[in-house]
Amino acid sequence: MNEPTRRHAAHPTAALQVHQPAPIVVRPAAPAIVQPHTVPSVASVVLPDGRIVTGYAIDPVQPARVAAKPVVSRAAVNIALGGVGFLAVCGGLLLLTTFIAALTALITQLITLAAVIFGGWIAVQVLSASGHRGGTTVYIRKAVIKRNRFHG
Structure with a gap:
């Protein structure tokens, strides 16, 4: 079961090549000279082994402003x-109810004043002892009634 597999003559065995990755030594790169307020659209970095890595310059992500x-809450203000x-x-x-109460008192006092004045005027007219002011004067004499007839 663990025998090597035989290959046909049509498929020759190729030599295997094993590539071991070379460790990348990160050295600080020379600072790039950037003009104020300008950012290059594409940045290139030369690695120590001579390879060039090109990429876009990305601004660091700023957290959303809270x-x-x-x-004081809006509800409290409202x-x-x-x-x-x-x-x-x-x-x-x-103030409106006070005004209405005062107006009612004024009207009541005006009605009372009018009743007093008008009543006084009527009393003066009825009870006045001044002379004759016109009209019909009737003198009543002692009447004698004899046998159902009036003798005046």
């Missing part, structure tokens, strides 16, 4: 503004 959380508005409305309603 929006600064406000000190509730506070609603409270201020409610207080303003309550103050206005209080």
Whole structure:
């Protein structure tokens, strides 16, 4: 079972070549001179063994900026503004009810004043002892009735 396999004459055995990878020694490369605010679109690096590696210059990935959380939440601000508005409305309603109560008291006092003045005027007219002011005067004499007849 563990015998070597026989090959046909048509397939000659080729010599095996084994490649051992050479260790890469990283040496600091000479700094590239880059003009301010310009980045080359393609960068090339020469390795110590003479090979050239070419690639695109990639900016380091910046983490996404986290929006600064406000000190006070929006809901708290909305509730506070609603409270201020409610207080303003309550103050206005209080003034409105006060105005209506004052107006009612004024109307009541005017009606009472008109009744007193008009009633006084009527009393003066009825009870006045001043002289005759016109109209019909009727003198009543002692009437004598005899046998169902009026003798005046």
